[in-house]
Amino acid sequence: MDWNSDGDADLVSGDRNGYFNVWVWQDSVFEAHTQYLKTDSTPINVGYNSFPAVLDWNGDSKKDLLLGCENGQVLFWPNVGDDTWPMFQAAETLIAGGAPLYQYRVNPFVADLDRDGVDDLACGDGNGYVLFYRNKGTNASPVLSPAETLRTTDGQPVKPGANPYGSRCWFGYWDADSLPDMLMSAYDGNVELFRGALPTGVEEDRWLGARPALSAGPNPSAGHRVTIRYTLGAASSVSLEVHDLTGRVVRTLAGSTATPGEHSIVWDGRDDSGAEVNCGVYFCRLSASGQTASARIVVSR
Numbered sequence: 001m002d003w004n005s006d007g008d009a010d011l012v013s014g015d016r017n018g019y020f021n022v023w024v025w026q027d028s029v030f031e032a033h034t035q036y037l038k039t040d041s042t043p044i045n046v047g048y049n050s051f052p053a054v055l056d057w058n059g060d061s062k063k064d065l066l067l068g069c070e071n072g073q074v075l076f077w078p079n080v081g082d083d084t085w086p087m088f089q090a091a092e093t094l095i096a097g098g099a100p101l102y103q104y105r106v107n108p109f110v111a112d113l114d115r116d117g118v119d120d121l122a123c124g125d126g127n128g129y130v131l132f133y134r135n136k137g138t139n140a141s142p143v144l145s146p147a148e149t150l151r152t153t154d155g156q157p158v159k160p161g162a163n164p165y166g167s168r169c170w171f172g173y174w175d176a177d178s179l180p181d182m183l184m185s186a187y188d189g190n191v192e193l194f195r196g197a198l199p200t201g202v203e204e205d206r207w208l209g210a211r212p213a214l215s216a217g218p219n220p221s222a223g224h225r226v227t228i229r230y231t232l233g234a235a236s237s238v239s240l241e242v243h244d245l246t247g248r249v250v251r252t253l254a255g256s257t258a259t260p261g262e263h264s265i266v267w268d269g270r271d272d273s274g275a276e277v278n279c280g281v282y283f284c285r286l287s288a289s290g291q292t293a294s295a296r297i298v299v300s301r
Contacts, residue, residue, distance in 0.1 A: 020052055250272070
């Protein structure tokens with residue numbers, strides 16, 4: 001992730017002793033900021049087994065910090081600095097279903113798993129399960145529902161195979177379709193892929209019929225400009241967005257009613273704030289007439 005908003009990819013991590021650590025790419029080397037300091041010059045520490053997620057959690061367009069820890073809490077550290085160098089001082093405990101969220105050795109991951117346009121929270125835990133906390137609020141003011149255990153299509157809880165403890169999860173679009181997939185690891189050291197699947201029954205009805213056509217090019221991009229083309233069979237309300245690998249919306253390109261036929265729009269490689277995105281893989285997602293289509297975009301310089 002881009003910690004200091006300079007267009008280069010940086011690295012963040014937790015550690016066994018509960019600290020939060022940042023490595024910022026400077027020229028051709030990483031500059032270490034281990035045991036990252038709060039505004040009072042003391043290090044951020046959550047006890048043991050810290051696990052970070054960096055994102056704008058409160059809708060103020062600045063990077064915030066979520067930290068899971070061994071005692072089961074997920075702590076929200078609001079950014080009291082700016083987006084070019086995030087700073088933190090006091091933390092709040094995340095609430096789910098009216099009570100403090102608790103999972104032993106919790107690892108938080110934020111993504112829009114139910115595809116309602118609002119970021120949700122998923123957490124692996126020490127017992128190997130992955131729990132889903134649905135956001136019934138907004139991105140600017142999240143309200144988390146009680147935990148639901150993620151399950152496979154046959155109703156079994158999602159757990160890693162050989163040694164189902166200490167689960168860690170990552171969500172993204174592994175196979176470039178419109179359904180989020182999950183990578184999962186545990187104490188055995190293996191990484192397992194769980195592909196996203198549609199539920200059976202009535203929910204399938206909204207997926208029937210032909211999907212709108214969607215393409216993007218050049219791919220990889222020439223510079224940062226990508227032409228996105230789509231074709232509609234009928235007039236429809238259209239949503240066209242660019243997502244990163246976690247499913248988070250990077251740029252909203254269209255959100256209005258479009259006429260039948262071919263359409264095109266140029267993405268300039270910038271996010272909704274106007275900043276250039278990092279090089280890497282993104283997905284353009286089109287929703288129209290209750291159907292979706294996606295196209296993979298590789299941004300290069």
